[in-house]
Amino acid sequence: MERPRIGIFKYSCCAGCQFQLIYFQEHLLETFGAVDIVYGRMETSAGSEEGPFDVVLIEGAITESKQADQLKAVRGRSKYLVPIGSCAVNGGIPAIKNLTPELEVEQRVYSRIEPIHSVRAHPADEYVRVDAYLRGCPVGETDLIELVTALLLGTRPRMIDYCVCVECKRRGNTCILVAEGAPCMGPVTNAGCGALCPSNHRSCYACWGPMPGANAPALARKFEAMGMPPDEIVRRFTEFGCPTLEFRKGAELYE
Numbered sequence: 001m002e003r004p005r006i007g008i009f010k011y012s013c014c015a016g017c018q019f020q021l022i023y024f025q026e027h028l029l030e031t032f033g034a035v036d037i038v039y040g041r042m043e044t045s046a047g048s049e050e051g052p053f054d055v056v057l058i059e060g061a062i063t064e065s066k067q068a069d070q071l072k073a074v075r076g077r078s079k080y081l082v083p084i085g086s087c088a089v090n091g092g093i094p095a096i097k098n099l100t101p102e103l104e105v106e107q108r109v110y111s112r113i114e115p116i117h118s119v120r121a122h123p124a125d126e127y128v129r130v131d132a133y134l135r136g137c138p139v140g141e142t143d144l145i146e147l148v149t150a151l152l153l154g155t156r157p158r159m160i161d162y163c164v165c166v167e168c169k170r171r172g173n174t175c176i177l178v179a180e181g182a183p184c185m186g187p188v189t190n191a192g193c194g195a196l197c198p199s200n201h202r203s204c205y206a207c208w209g210p211m212p213g214a215n216a217p218a219l220a221r222k223f224e225a226m227g228m229p230p231d232e233i234v235r236r237f238t239e240f241g242c243p244t245l246e247f248r249k250g251a252e253l254y255e
């Protein structure tokens with residue numbers, strides 16, 4: 001069997017997910033040793049973005065029309081396309097700028113904005129069909145191994161699709177939402193981080209995005225019963241500026 005050809009394309013983000021891939025490569029030779037990363041500016045100096053690819057991994061949010069154009073072209077050159085990390089999956093941190101007037105953020109950061117053709121930050125699936133999501137900020141190791149293994153076996157990957165509370169309970173944590181009234185988003189957030197924040201006595205703020213079928217209205221009503229003001233409830237569910245359909249259902253009750 002030929003080794004699958006992987007291409008990695010970066011758009012607007014901190015590149016933390018690619019750093020994570022490089023870190024995983026050093027520790028998971030048995031997984032990465034079975035694939036060829038044929039394009040990826042941070043992973044290899046060889047290769048070309050022309051492909052063709054078996055799998056393209058997309059990192060970062062789409063914030064420029066030329067990025068959208070390239071993404072569509074890359075989709076046509078790859079059998080599978082998978083957004084990696086919250087920026088590509090949900091808009092993530094770059095999408096916070098969607099909460100301010102267009103170009104206001106750019107004006108704060110750059111001395112000249114004339115060369116910038118920045119638009120709102122969007123996830124990859126607003127432009128192209130995607131085949132799976134590799135969630136996390138940065139991406140999670142368990143899902144990555146599952147993705148690569150499924151690719152090698154020709155099976156459908158079974159990604160983590162339950163909430164942070166499951167991992168929190170596995171770690172034996174006392175629930176800070178129930179016991180202390182902390183505004184934890186764990187019940188609606190996709191797991192994979194190992195319940196990092198609640199395990200350190202901090203509320204989850206949903207950086208991995210919603211789990212499939214998240215019951216955001218129920219959690220929003222719980223926050224209301226705890227005395228949280230409506231604008232704070234809305235902020236909890238729209239924090240990353242590109243709220244998903246699931247989280248919009250929590251926010252729109254209080255807008």
Ligand code: SF4
Nearest residue numbers: 013016085086087137
């Ligand atoms: S998902 Fe998080 S770690 Fe990954 S590129 Fe975006 S901000 Fe960075």
Ligand code: SF4
Nearest residue numbers: 165168175176184186
């Ligand atoms: S602390 Fe948060 S993540 Fe943990 S069980 Fe409670 S609500 Fe869920």
Ligand code: SF4
Nearest residue numbers: 193197204205206207
């Ligand atoms: S607990 Fe929530 S906010 Fe913290 S890393 Fe996990 S998903 Fe992100």
